[in-house]
Amino acid sequence: MQRRLVFAMALLLQLSVSLGLGVVVTYGYTHDRAPSGVIAWGRDFSGLSRIQLSSQLKNEIPYAVTYKEHVYPLKKDGSDAEIEAWLDQVFPVKTVIDALNNLARPSVFISPNNIGLNKEEIITQLQSLSKIINKPMRPAMIALLDSRLEKTDGQAGQELDIEGTWQRIMSSYGQKQVEVVVKDVPVLPNFEDVTKIQSILGDYTTYFNPQDVARTKNVRLAAMALNNHLIPPGQEFSFNDVVGERTEAAGYMEASIFAGQSVIKGDGGGVCQDSSTLYQAVRQSRLTIVEKNNHSLPVVYASKGQDATVSYGILDFRFRNDTKGYLLISAKTGEGCLRIRLFGLPDDKHPVLLNPKGYPTLREWDNDIT
Template structure:
């Protein structure tokens, strides 16, 4: 039989004594401090070493922001879930006695080697819900500027900037803030187009054309005036494309359009909206004066009386359109008005070398008895 060496027994005895000493030391430490935070416990840059759970909770409560603010308005935050998350975290840092000193001592040793990562300062779901609700009070859509022609001059109505709460950036701001002072929310400015600066450049007359009609034909005159109202005041951005059919829409009785004579091939028939080709044609002439790019134009199948031969622009909803593009460097304003027997279309914008100021308006008078109704 092989005999064990004496030093082996000695080593076993020493290790047993060491283990017993550690366990006894842990037992004593547990008995003295099981209800206090372990040494080196730092949360949110606050050293909680040796504090009771209640003391640590009070310290960390002071770090959590309690309100947000915007433009002199303070919005208190509801933090029920945030506080509960903090309590749950602290519960994981403190030893809960089992009633058995040896078991508690071993648990103390185990927890000394484990430190849970610091919790989020605020519960994101809880805060985001409140920020979205606060945004309803803060967000403003802004107002685009507008412009119109009245009493011989272009009149500008100034717009306003919008504002929107940036929830993500406000959340980051909250996470980095300490104390009970209201944390300023982060907003962003919304620029609404057209802006006042963009529309104040609309000063120059670029096109101005008038055509005439026979005021005796009530239905046709009604249609011409309805279409003119639809066009009047339209603002077109640089590079924007105008579609007569899109702007005027369907020529339906429900919208006030009446049956009047139109060209259909080589025949003259009656259809709703008859006569509004005089609007599109007058607009076309003004567009030519302004030297804008014509994208789509069609001539009637037979001559019309209100412009020279071949200078018309017929339209038929869903079939034929009149379209042009704003090739200037600024916004355009279309002014379309009617009188007793005439329709006048003006184009205002920002003149340049390719789109010079129009010095004299133009037009084409109808000679008595030479009118033809069209669509």
Template sequence: MKKRKFYVVFGVLFLQIVTSITLATSVTYGMDYAKAPQGFQVWGIDLSGLNQEEAYQRLEGEMPSEVSYQDSMYPLTVTQSQEGLRDWLNSQFAPESNSWWVNALNNLKRMGPKQLSPEFLDRNEIYPQLENMAQQINQQGMPASIQMQTGHFTIQKGSPTIVMDVPASWEKLNQSGGSKSVPLVVNSQEIAPNEKDLQKIKDKIGDYTTFFDSTNGPRTNNVFLAAKALDGQLIKPGGEFSFNQIVGKRDKEKGYLPAYTFVDQKVVLDDGGGICQDSSTLYHAVRQAQLQVLERNTHSLPVTYVPKGQDATVAYGLLDFRFRNTTRGYVYLDVRMGSNWLRIQIYGVADAEHPVLAEPDGYPIKPEFDMK
């Protein structure tokens, strides 16, 4: 009898305890499930005790609203991304079941610190905006330039190539929760040659002059046009120079005239006749500079402007004069013409294999340096 009474009393007490826990849990669920638990952080922002709308307002105010590059700011449209934020918060706050006691138990699981760094930005919304910004930011760079004027070099500064890295900017933006303004990823690359490269061009390592009959107008015209094309050419260290590539096709459209030239041991009229004097003069300057000659061909008959067998004939598409810059820096071709002479000087960075050239000897008439 006593044992039965004990079980009855125990059952009543157990029922009261379960009822109390259930009521307490129900109250807790009703009061707390719509609020973020203690220690609930997103992007390091504490949302403890905030309801869903309050949490949205707090996080929405921290979503990136602009990107920057240097002193320029670019606003972002984040309408779709804001909708994504609402959807995510709804998944965090909305009841998971139609059963209140299941949700009450789940609410107990939500208790305790939690730090999250979710991604809300909509790629389909943001990426096209970044691509449009890249079109505004990207810039094609310009190499530095050099020119000989009145016996002195003048150098014009270049500008770097600017390229916005759209994929990297998107990744940076997508991981930047809590930052209102995010710097874009923009790469800068100098175009060779730069100003420092050209400042090293100081030494004369080659210098050669040849003479011609200035009364032969068409031939003089052709020599001048080729000289103009050669003047100011820069060859990078290790770079290859091609006469035909620089001067190009010798035709009427470029102003070249028919003049006598050697073909198969015959003297014939041909557009551009005479420019072999330019290539031969350059060849001798290259020899003085001790640069590597890659291709040279001789005429079928002797010429008058250089010693026999020391010429360099060219024929577009057939014969070329080529050499390689074997110095440690850029080399510069300074090409000048007088009334009856052609002078080609090579400037660069002198070393033991390419020493500074002493004052050339043997000119019948010293060419004036400032004439072109």
């Protein structure tokens, strides 16, 4: 009986030693080996050590982008850090007990969606690269010069498609270099668009006292901002957006403005004559008025209710180009007069203006504001 007990204990001890040795062997083999079924981008990385797997994963990521004959290396510090963080999950074994649990770990599939390039890091580099690749589009232009509409052709531009390039990089694992995606930027407006601008749709003139130096300067500055401005079909025009804020830094001077029922001095006094003159030309062109406000007191350059006051950030004059083509604003000043014309593509709703009009005055029309 005693012999049987000794024999059983010896057998149990031998079994424990064998099992322990097996665990040690298993731990020694698996604690730094990728589990079965680690597949990334169509490749099986099962059984590789962490160092091997880290190296091969990082080698799968493109290291540069190209444009024409130029190669632009990609910094991948953030991407490499993400791979190492993921490997911390693939190789979590810390103890012998964990080694036994590791035997039952499921297969792992790595997709480009959960490991690889750090998007923020790559996008930042592509944004810097876009400054080298991008070429601005040069639009076709039209301007009224010496009573003639002079036209110049435009030139197409190009732009780095940052999101498109990112998507291409993400689908190009295993390639060392990836060609960037570049989009053409078409000419807008093109020469055909500006060629259609031939007819006068609106033409209105108002007058001012050229002896008022400050106010005259303000009227002329606003006219310069408006002159040769193109409005695409369907687009809304904003006087404040085009002319900008009337500040001393922009060259505007203090002149008379209305504040309720009072007349005070303020930067940009007089520019309401530009907006009111433009309003009359817009009326003649039969365009849709989006916003118009009257002055709180009568003005000398427009009939009652026919003015359009503006105040940057508060009151604006806005209208929509309802025509089927581009609209050109011509704004010219002469000795005491302001003439604004709208050139465009006429139609049944917006016919050619045959008889230009202006605010009634005894003085003859000046020839120096063609």
